[in-house]
Amino acid sequence: MEQFVHCVLLFSGIILTCVTTVSADFPLLMPQVQPTQNETYLCTGFHVASSKHQYIVAFRPNATKHVAHHILIYGCESPGYREWDTPRAVWDCGEMATSHSMFHKGPTCRTGSQIIYAWAMDAPALRLPEGVGFKIxxxxxxxxxxxxxxxxxxxxxxxxxxxxxxxIVxxxxxxxxxxxxxxxxxxxxGTGGMIRAHTKENFESACRINENLTLYPFAFRTHTHKLGKAVTGYVVRKGQWTNIGKHSPQEPQMFYPAKKGLKIVKGDVLAARCTMQNxxxxxxxxGPxxxxxxxxxxxxxxxxxxRILNDKQCFSYGPPIYYWHSDPLLRDDLTTKVNEDxxxxD
Incomplete structure (x- = not known):
């Protein structure tokens, strides 16, 4: 539990009022599981009070990369699996489950899926900017x-x-x-796609924002497996490419601060590239x-x-089918400088 004290000044340093906000810990933890097959994806669901909303303002990992390859938190309208008499049911939510799995099989979410948070490679805790929260x-x-x-x-x-x-707590x-x-x-x-043996390849994606909202990006995160060398994201407006952030996916896969002062508005194109070396x-x-x-x-x-975006993801087929230079949204604006960056x- 933490306390946050916010004071409002009336004039000349005179305090008008102070408000103390108390945050409560909500542990989202696996209930002492014993996975026995490599590449197992396990899910467990936590019901959120439906009568009134709350806000998530921080994420504190309770994990190590030696045990968990990565962790995702999804917000769901309904979970992929439930047992009415078991408050902490665990199910196999991976794409590669076999008939030998000891867990029930199901999707991550049955309806209304959205990603809230992601962790990997011993990334540290994340606190959102003051005044910002995920509504649940x-x-x-x-x-x-x-x-x-x-x-x-x-x-x-x-x-x-x-x-x-x-x-995650x-x-x-x-x-x-x-x-x-x-x-x-x-x-x-994100992308699909493939990379040939002993080659270098770019995995790229891009989508236009079609909703009448102004988004203020404040953090970004990159994710690849072992072949990723660099991951970069952009907002493209009227032919101008602005870097949101870039990082090596072989370093802690945390949410890093995005470039300051950015806005994303209707009509902008969001684009990302993962550079791979096989x-x-x-x-x-x-694959998973x-x-x-x-x-x-x-x-x-x-x-x-x-109000946040209804459309929460952008996906391309990746190489050898999709590239920025073949996308009508970007091909006329892709410069050598952007391609190198x-x-x-650097």
Missing amino acids: GGNSGINYLVLQVHYADTTAFLDGQKRDSSG LSLVPGDTNQVKRRAGVYVL FRDRDTYV TGNDEMCNFYIMYYVDGD ASTL
Whole structure:
């Protein structure tokens, strides 16, 4: 539990009033699970009070990269699996489940899926900017929070002794607080595709924003597996490319501060590139396991008011089918300078 004191000044340094906001911890943790198959994805759901909304203002990991390959928090209208007499049901929510799985099989969300937070590679805690929060419960459309943990290597569990409670501890403040006035959201760009053995390849995506909103990006996160070298995101307006952020996906995959002063408005194009170098003797495809690849660029933003984007993700087929230079949204504005900037970390 934490306290935040906000004071309002009337004039000449005279304090008009002070308000103390208390945040409560809400632990989203696996209930002492024992996965025994490599590349297992496990989910567990947490019901959120439907009578009134709350705000998430911080995320504190309770995990290590030696156990959890990555962790996602989804907001769901309804979860992918429920047992009415089991308050903390666990289910297999991966694409690669086999008939030998000891867990029930189901999607992450049954309806109303949206990503709220992502963690990997021992990323540290994240606190949102002052006045910003993720709205859950009430009329937010999020009735459940679902924790998804990817266990890439389960060797440590095979002795039958070790159990795991990896997850994220949330900091929540009540919905009637006047300290949260800007609602947060996440927009994700991702690709499919493949990279040939011993080659370099760009995995790219781009989508136009068609909703009449002004988004203020304040953080970004990159995600690939072992082949990623650089991941970069842009907002493109009237032919002008502005860098939102770039980072090596081989460093802690946390949310890093986005470029300051950015706005995203209706008509803008959001674009992302993951530059990959395949050192393997085999072709590698985008997929869910650590032996596959992924290309994701997350944009965490806020809006003034209560309405966030309805369309929360952008996906392309990736190479060899999709590239920026073949996309009518971008091909006339793609310069050599942008092309070089997108694949370097300088």
